[in-house]
Amino acid sequence: MRQILLFLPFLFLACKSPDTNLNISSKDFRELKVLDSEYLDRDQIFGDLLDDVVRFRGSDNLKSLILEKSIPEIQEAIASGQFSYRDLTLFYLKRIYKYDRENTKSLNSVIAINPNALKQADAADQDLAYVKRNEEHLAYYSIKGMPILLKDNINTEDMPTTAGAAVLLENRTSQNAIIVTHLRQEGAVILGKANLSEWAYFFCGDCPSGYSAVGGQTLNPYGRRTMDTGGSSSGSGVSVAANFAVAAVGTETSGSILSPASQNSVVGYKPSTGTFSGSGIVPISSYLDTAGPMTKNVMDNAILTQALGASYEVIEKYGANTFETAGLKGVRFGVWTSFKENPLYTQALLDIESSGAILIELDDTRPQLNGFLKLLNADMKKDLPVYFAAQSHAKFRGWDVAKVMEWNKRDSLKSMPYGQSLFKGIIEEPAISDEEFLKFKKDMTAKAEEYFYNLMEKHDLNGFVSINNYTAGVAAAAFFPAMTVSMGYNDQGQPFGLTFIAPNREDKLLFDWAAAYEKMTKHRVMPQDYKD
Template identity: 50%
Template sequence: MRILLYVFITFLVFGSCKKGKEEPQKELQPKVIWKPYDETKDLESTKKLEQARMHLKLVNSKILDKNDIWKPLASELEDFSAEDYNRLKKFILEKDIPTIQQSVKKGELSYEELVKFYIYRIRKYESDNSLSLNAVISLNPKVVKQARVLDKVDKNTIKINSVFGMPIMLKDNIGTKDMLTTAGAIALQNNKTDNAFITQRLLDENALILGKANLSEWAYFLCIGCPVGYSAIGGQTLNPYGRMIFESGGSSSGSGAVVAANFCTAAVGTETSGSILSPSSQNSVVGLKPTIGLLSRSGIVPISSTLDTPGPMTKSVVDNAILLNALVGKDPNDTTSVSSETDFLIAAKDSIVKGKRFGVIKSFLQDSLYAIAIDQIKTAGGEVIEVEPEQISLPGFLSILNIDMKNDLPKYIKTYASDNININTIEDVIAFNLRDTLIRIPYGQGIFEGIVKDSTTKEGLEKIKEDLKITARKYFDSQIDEHGLDVVLSINNYHAGYAAVAKYPALTVPMGYTEKGEPKGLTIIGKSFSEAKLLQLGFWYESISKKRKMPIMYN
C-alpha cells in the first residue's frame, strides 16, 4: 500500500513539474448560447417614446434562432480566446482600411485573425440580450477558410488602399452564393442565389464577404408607419447609440449598425430614397448614395429599377472611397450601368477647398449641430452661401415605387431567385403573409396592398418619372447654378426624396450628437456623377470636424 502511495505521489509531483515547463495554455472557450427572454419590459419602455414608429411589438425574430448565425463557425473559434480578442482590439476597432492593412503587412494581424475577431465580437454582443443589436442575419460559413487562403499571399504585393482581405457585410437583399438572400422576408427565407454583380466585384478584388446584415423588410416597402429596421427574419435592428431609444434608420439599418458597432470593416447598403443616408446618419457612419448607374443593381431584390442603387457604408470617407473603387464596374445586365475610370480615393484626398462654394439651407441653421458644422467650414476656408430653395411637392412619387415594384419583383424572381421560391407577384406575397399574420406581418402590409391598388398606367408612370426628375433637378439646380455652388448641404436624409428622383448623389458624414446622444449627419448633395467632389469635400469636412465617436457600450 505504501509503495502504491509513493508511486502515486511521485507521479503527481513529476507530472506537475512537467506541466509547469510547458507553454501556458489558452483558456478553453465557454459555450456561447443565446437564449430568448421575456421582452415585455423592453417593449413597454418603447411605448413611452414620443415617436409612435418606435413603439415596438417585438425585439427578436420569432423564426431565427440567433445561435444558428454563428453555429457554422463555432469550430473555427475554438482556438480563439478572449485573450486573443483583447490583444487584437487596438489593431481593429475604429481603424480604417489602410491602417488595418498596414498592421497585416507588419505581421501584427492576419486576415484570419481579423475575421475571427469580428465573428467573436458579433457572437459576444448578439448573444447578450442587454446589448444585442439584431444587426446580423447570417455569417458566411466559408469566410475563415477564405481568409486563410489570402494569408498565403505575399504581403508585399498587397495594396493598403484596397479591400483585399477586408471583411465586408452586405445588406440581406444583395445576392450571395454562400448565404441565403431574404430581404428580411419569410417568403424569401430559403432563397439561394448566385452572387450579385457587386458581390462578384468585391470577390474579384479579394474582399471577404463576412455575412448579411439585417434590414427593414422588403427595404421598408411593406408596412405603413412600422418601425424602421424590422424584419420577420432578423427581428428589430437596434441603434448602438441608444438601444430601443433612437431609431436605427432604414432600410439599410443593419448595415449602419454593424459598421457603427465595429462588427465588420465596412458594409454595403441599398437606397431607393433615404435608405443609405438615414441609417448612416442615425448610426454615425459615412454613407454614399451614388448616382443611379454608377453601381450595378443586378442580383439585388428590388423596389424600383428607376431609383434603386447600392452604396458603401463605412466609418470614414477614406474607406468609403476604397469600397466604392471596388464596387464600380459596367454591368451588361443593368441598362443604367456605366463604366467609371475615376479613382475615388485619389479624388477624396485631393481636399483643397479653396474656392469651393457650399450652399447652406438657411432654415436649417436653427439646428445647432448644422450651425456648428457651417461655422467650421467657414473658419477652415470654405465659402458659404445661404440659400432658401422654394419647398416643392413630389406628386406621384409613391406611384414610381408601386409600379416599379409590381413589375420588378417578378423579374427578379424569374432571373435571380432559386427554384424553391413559390411566390411570383406582389399578390402572391400578400396571400403568403396572410396565412400567419402574427409571425409574418405583425405590423401589417399596407404598402403592399397599396401596390396592388395603384392603377397608374405605363404612360402615366413615364410622365411622373420625367416630371419629378425635372422638378427635383430644378430644386437643386436653381440654387447651384444661380450662386455657382459646388454642393448643397443638408442634414441626414432630409432631401433624400429630391436627390432620389433627380438621380443626384449624396454623401452623409458624421456631424455630431444631440444633447440626448443621438447621431446626426451632414449630407452633401451634388449633380449627377459628382461623387468624386462629394468625397473630396466630405474628406475635408471629416478632417476638420472629427465628429465620429464609437458607441460607448461597444468599445
C-alpha cells in the same frame, strides 16, 4: 425568443425622406411589438463556424489594432505580421457572437454569417505577398481580405437572400449579385448579411425602421432602446458603428443609406443612380434603387466604392495622398435656413465657412414630389416579378407582390405583425401604360433637376449641404449623389450626419468635401457600450 418592449419614452424619427411624402409614421418605442427574431437564434446563425468562433482567444490582443482602424491601417498591420486575415475575420465574428443577439447589449444587426467566410480569409492569407511585394504600399488601399457585411436584399451564393421577409427564408440563389462578384474578384471576405427594414422599408408602412420578420428589431448602439436606427439599411449602419465588420454595403431608393449612416455616426454614400449594377438585388424601383458603401471613414468608403465595380471613374486611383489636398476653400454651398434650428448643423456650417467655403442660404421651398409613392408602387409591382423570374430561387418563379401577401397570411403574427399596408398599396395602384409611366418618371426627374440646377445657376453653387436624409427624396429623383459624414452628437448622445449633395455624375466632389470636413472635425466616436 420574441420580447415585447414596454414604456420606453423615446419617439422614433421618421426615416423616409420628408421630400417623398410617403406618410410612413413614426413609432413610439412603447408600441413596438417585436424585439428578437422568431426565426433565428445565435448559434444557428453561426452554424459550422460556431466552434471556431467560440474557441478564438485573440480578441483582447487585437482590439487596439482593429477597432476603429481604417482599411489602410489594418492592411499595414497584417503586412507587418501582427495578425492575419483569418484573425481579423474571427475577431469580427467573435464580436458579433458576443454582442449582436441574446444578451443585454444585443443589436440584432446581423441576419446571417457566411459559412465560407474563414475559407475566404484563408485564401487571402495564402496570397499575403500581394500586400508585401508592393513597395509603394498601394496594396494597403485594397479591399482584399477585408470582412464586409451585405444588406440582406443582395444576392449571394453562400447564404439565402431574404430581404428580411420570412417568405424568402429559402431564397438561395445560384449566382452572386454583380456587385458581390466584383467584391469577391477583389478578394473581399463576405462576412455575412446585415438586417434591414423588411423589403427595404417598403412593406408595412406603420412599422419601426430596422424591423424585419427574419432579423427582428435592429437597435442603435448609441441608444439601444432610445434612438432610432434609421432605415432601411439599418443593420448595415449599426454593424459598422459597432465594429462588427470593416465595412458594409447598403441600398437606397430614397434615404435608406443616408438615414442609417447618419443615425449611427458612419459615412454613407448614395451614388449617382446607375453607378453600380442593381442585378441580383431585391428591388423596389429599378429607376431609383442603388447600392452604396457604409464605412467608418471616407477613405474606407472610397476603397469599397472602387471594389463594387463603378460604371465610371467615381474617384481617381487612391493612395496615401488621395485626400491630402482635399479642401473646401472657395466651394460654394447652398444651405437651407430651417435646418439651422439644429445647433450641430449651425456649428458645422461655421466650421465649413472657417475653412474657406462660401455659404448661400436658401429658402425652404422645396419641390413636393407628390407622385413619389405612385412611382414606387408601379415600379415594385413590375420589378419584383422580374427579380423572382430570373434572380431568385427557382421556387419563386411566377411570384409577385400578391403571392407574397397571400403567403404572409398563413401566420400573420410571425410574418407581418405590423401588417403589410404598403404592399396592399402596390396591389391597388391603378394600371398605367409603359409610355405614360416613363413620361411620369421623366417629368418627376426633370422637376427635381430643375430645382437643383436653377439654384446652382442662380447662386453659382457647387453643391448643397443638408442634414441626415432630409433632402434625400429630391436628390434621388434628380439622380444626384449624396454622402453623409458624422457632424457630432446632441446633448442626449444622438448622432447626426452632415450630408453633402453634388450634381449627377460629379460624385468625386462628395469624397473631397466629406474628407475635408472629416479631417477638420473628427466627430465620430465609437459607441461607449461596445468598446470592450
